[in-house]
Amino acid sequence: MSTVMLDKKGAITVKVVTMGKGVTNFMREEPLSLGTLLHELGVNGQMDVRVNGATVEKSHRLAEGDQILIVPKIRGGGA
Amino acid sequence: MEFLRQLDLVRPEALETPIHLVGCGGIGSFAALALAKLGCAHLSLYDDDRVEDHNVPNQLFRLGDVGRPKVEALAEILLAFTGARPRAFQRRLEGERLQGIVVSGVDRMLTRKTLWQKSVRHRAGIPLYLDGRLGAEVCRLYAIRPADPDDVRCYERSLYDDGEALPLPCTASAIIYTGFAMASLVADQVKKFATGETVAREILYDLKTLTLVAT
Numbered sequence: 001m002s003t004v005m006l007d008k009k010g011a012i013t014v015k016v017v018t019m020g021k022g023v024t025n026f027m028r029e030e031p032l033s034l035g036t037l038l039h040e041l042g043v044n045g046q047m048d049v050r051v052n053g054a055t056v057e058k059s060h061r062l063a064e065g066d067q068i069l070i071v072p073k074i075r076g077g078g079a
Numbered sequence: 080m081e082f083l084r085q086l087d088l089v090r091p092e093a094l095e096t097p098i099h100l101v102g103c104g105g106i107g108s109f110a111a112l113a114l115a116k117l118g119c120a121h122l123s124l125y126d127d128d129r130v131e132d133h134n135v136p137n138q139l140f141r142l143g144d145v146g147r148p149k150v151e152a153l154a155e156i157l158l159a160f161t162g163a164r165p166r167a168f169q170r171r172l173e174g175e176r177l178q179g180i181v182v183s184g185v186d187r188m189l190t191r192k193t194l195w196q197k198s199v200r201h202r203a204g205i206p207l208y209l210d211g212r213l214g215a216e217v218c219r220l221y222a223i224r225p226a227d228p229d230d231v232r233c234y235e236r237s238l239y240d241d242g243e244a245l246p247l248p249c250t251a252s253a254i255i256y257t258g259f260a261m262a263s264l265v266a267d268q269v270k271k272f273a274t275g276e277t278v279a280r281e282i283l284y285d286l287k288t289l290t291l292v293a294t
Contacts, residue, residue: 019285020217046245053294069292071283072245074214075191076252077102077184 012064016041019071034060037068046073080161082118089117093273096206097121097179101172101194103149104128105253106184106211108139109262111153114182115163117266121179122157122165124150125172137253172197178204180272182265184211188241195238199225207272210234211261214247216254216286218261222268222278233280260284 013027014037026037034051035058043049048071051060062068082091098119100107103126114122130144130152144152150167157163171190174197181199185191191210199208205225212219221237223230264282271278279293 017285017288017290019283019290020215020287023288023290045243053292069283069290071219072214072217073239073243074212074217074219074247075186075188075241075244076213076247077104077106077186077211 012062012066014062014064014066014068016068016070019069032062034058034062034068037062041070043070047071048073080116080118085118089270089274091118091120094119094269095121096273097123098269099123099125099172099177099179099181100184101125101181102184102186103153104134104184104186105137105213105258106261106265107182108149108153109258110182110184110211110265111157111165112139112160113262113266114269115157115161115165117270119269120163122163123168124153124165125168125170126150126153127170137255137258174198176202176204180207180209180269181205182209182211188239188244192238195234200231201225207269207278208234209265209268211265213253213257213261214245215251216257218257218264218282218284218286220261220264220268220282220284222272222280222282230280237281257286260286 010030011027012030013025016024016026050069051066098114100111103124126149128149130140130147130149132145134140135142139156140152148169150169154165154167157165172194177198183191183194199205202225208223208225210221221234223234268278281294283292
């Protein structure tokens with residue numbers, strides 16, 4: 001697990017689990033919306049995104065300790 | 080088979096419900112073996128494909144099965160491993176009215192949608208529908224009661240189009256342990272259903288990050 005940090009007061013740290021890729025802690029200055037984070041991560045419509053287990057709008061404001069789960073929309077049966 | 084080591088976990092008589100496995104590849108072949116070893120007595124296999132060389136590393140098939148119909152080879156393997164005699168259908172489902180549990184291990188979202196709409200949705204004769212999806216090291220498994228409106232709504236939100244799905248290179252789409260993991264989840268859900276335990280509507284399991292989420 002890696003940590004990407006900004007040395008600023010008023011920052012929050014969120015945990016991003018990208019299934020199939022890895023786990024990263026992000027520290028960013030507040031306010032931080034889900035949409036801003038996803039844009040930075042390059043996440044597009046081929047992924048489902050949940051914050052603390054729930055589906056939320058991209059305008060959702062992230063809080064300290066939030067866990068963001070990024071799940072690829074997979075389709076295979078292993079043929 | 081003698082089920083002594085699992086008798087207090089699930090009784091053989093609880094596993095009499097027929098199970099239809101649609102797709103006998105990376106999900107279906109391992110799930111069939113897991114279910115047969117679990118003691119599921121009435122398995123039906125559906126797949127119109129034949130075994131190809133590239134199937135051997137990530138499906139249950141043997142080198143000598145290359146060129147054979149998957150359902151024929153799989154039925155032979157199940158018989159040798161467990162004594163089970165599944166019904167094998169070398170074709171796709173065409174909207175038949177099924178009775179029993181249905182397990183989908185198909186390759187495309189369009190095929191999933193057709194299976195769901197023509198053979199599963201709102202069918203009272205299907206108490207449980209399991210839809211497995213594999214991609215590289217990630218498993219998604221849905222356990223849906225087709226007569227339950229909440230389950231139906233939840234599941235239909237997950238039926239994205241093939242074009243929305245993450246494209247995976249053919250050299251990074253399947254690997255052996257993901258198939259085993261999915262088979263374990265399928266067998267576990269069938270066992271929970273058979274014993275009256277709570278079945279998770281959605282399970283996400285990632286072997287890469289070792290993340291397991293069940294809701």
